[in-house]
Amino acid sequence: MKKILVVDDSETVRHQVRQALAGGKYTIVECKDGIEGLETIRTNDDLMLVLCDVDMPRMNGLEMVTELQRLGNSVPILMLTTEGDPALVKRAREAGCKGWIVKPFKPQLLAVAVTKFVPAGSDE
Amino acid sequence: MLLRDRVPGSPLGVDDPDPAGGDNDLREKQIAARIQASILPGQVDIEGLEIAAGMLPTEMVGGDYYDIIPVKDGCWIAIGDVAGHGLAAGLIMLMIQSTLHGLVKLSPDAHPRELVSALNSVLFENVRRRMKRREHVTFCLVRYWPDGRIVFAGAHEDILISRARGEVEALTPTGTWLGAIEDVSKFTIDKAAQLQPGDVMLLYTDGVIEARNASGVEFGYETLKRVFKELSQSNPTAIRNGIVDAVRAWTPNIDDDLTLVAIRCQGVYWPETDTDEGQ
Numbered sequence: 140m141k142k143i144l145v146v147d148d149s150e151t152v153r154h155q156v157r158q159a160l161a162g163g164k165y166t167i168v169e170c171k172d173g174i175e176g177l178e179t180i181r182t183n184d185d186l187m188l189v190l191c192d193v194d195m196p197r198m199n200g201l202e203m204v205t206e207l208q209r210l211g212n213s214v215p216i217l218m219l220t221t222e223g224d225p226a227l228v229k230r231a232r233e234a235g236c237k238g239w240i241v242k243p244f245k246p247q248l249l250a251v252a253v254t255k256f257v258p259a260g261s262d263e
Numbered sequence: 264m265l266l267r268d269r270v271p272g273s274p275l276g277v278d279d280p281d282p283a284g285g286d287n288d289l290r291e292k293q294i295a296a297r298i299q300a301s302i303l304p305g306q307v308d309i310e311g312l313e314i315a316a317g318m319l320p321t322e323m324v325g326g327d328y329y330d331i332i333p334v335k336d337g338c339w340i341a342i343g344d345v346a347g348h349g350l351a352a353g354l355i356m357l358m359i360q361s362t363l364h365g366l367v368k369l370s371p372d373a374h375p376r377e378l379v380s381a382l383n384s385v386l387f388e389n390v391r392r393r394m395k396r397r398e399h400v401t402f403c404l405v406r407y408w409p410d411g412r413i414v415f416a417g418a419h420e421d422i423l424i425s426r427a428r429g430e431v432e433a434l435t436p437t438g439t440w441l442g443a444i445e446d447v448s449k450f451t452i453d454k455a456a457q458l459q460p461g462d463v464m465l466l467y468t469d470g471v472i473e474a475r476n477a478s479g480v481e482f483g484y485e486t487l488k489r490v491f492k493e494l495s496q497s498n499p500t501a502i503r504n505g506i507v508d509a510v511r512a513w514t515p516n517i518d519d520d521l522t523l524v525a526i527r528c529q530g531v532y533w534p535e536t537d538t539d540e541g542q
Contacts, residue, residue: 217530223427223461232533240530241427241460248529251310255532 140166141257142185146176147192156190159246173198177206186214187257193220204234215256295353296320302360307331309338310409311531315499316524326352327468327520328359334371337409342466342524343402355398358389375404375416376451379438386442399440411458411531416451420467425495427461431488458528463495470519474510482513499525
């Protein structure tokens, strides 16, 4: 199954993501902050996509993607956040993120977005 | 008069409403209303967008038109208003819809100004030369891409954008009425803007801002902006319905079609090779 990481300090949001991507096509791995996320990404080279919040304790999402960029890790990342500040969006884009989705999100929109980056037939 | 008698200057018998307001007039209105309702898009899912659109038609059939046409990367969004009522307005709307869809199918990556100019050529030929009528159309065409870019052209009401950080911006399309002159290409200019995640774009027809209360005062552009700003944290359906409710509260008798297209930018996606500003 295709493995997707969700990095968000909100259990509610992680649950919403699990619900939106339910159906047996994906294995969802979860982390609660950027430090956990960073470690999980570094130790799981079969991740096909990361969905990442911005505002989180210890290490925020933008710090995490900046660190991944510095490390040369190219796993696709979609920011999933309540933030819409253009400066933050720009930072994410410059750090190599693939997109930015605002919360609350429509489940079908998230599912479509994931399909865009984890296409059918790209099973690991 | 509908297909009843061919009067000079009105080859299809599409004439002004029966001044006596008789059965023919009523039939024309019913047919026009059916044309108007039947060509509007149903539910359309576009990547990254949450859309709520709708039209509140009047008995007169005011000639409003809107459309959302999906293409491979994003969509085309159109809104227009035929200056006229009844069957002729309905027929012109149908021409706009058919021509636009054909143009988009043929050239999904065209510039909006190109499609607007081509659409005008068809309308001018049909409305002025063949139907020998004088209707014209206010019309705006928007091209949206999944990275949040929009490019738009035409002559219509401002596009309002409620930014996620709170303010409402107005984008004024540049162009001229369709169907009035043979070539609008010199007057039709593409303009661009960037939607950010969480922004809400609102397109509307003049029936919204020109709705008059019992004292004859119009609902107005500033009131629309204020109501839109107050509603902008809601989802598009609530925004659309909230504005309609505000107009209805303002005026007991809505006497022109009222069309609203509320679009929330739910997400943006950046192409692999494009890392420039674009914001």
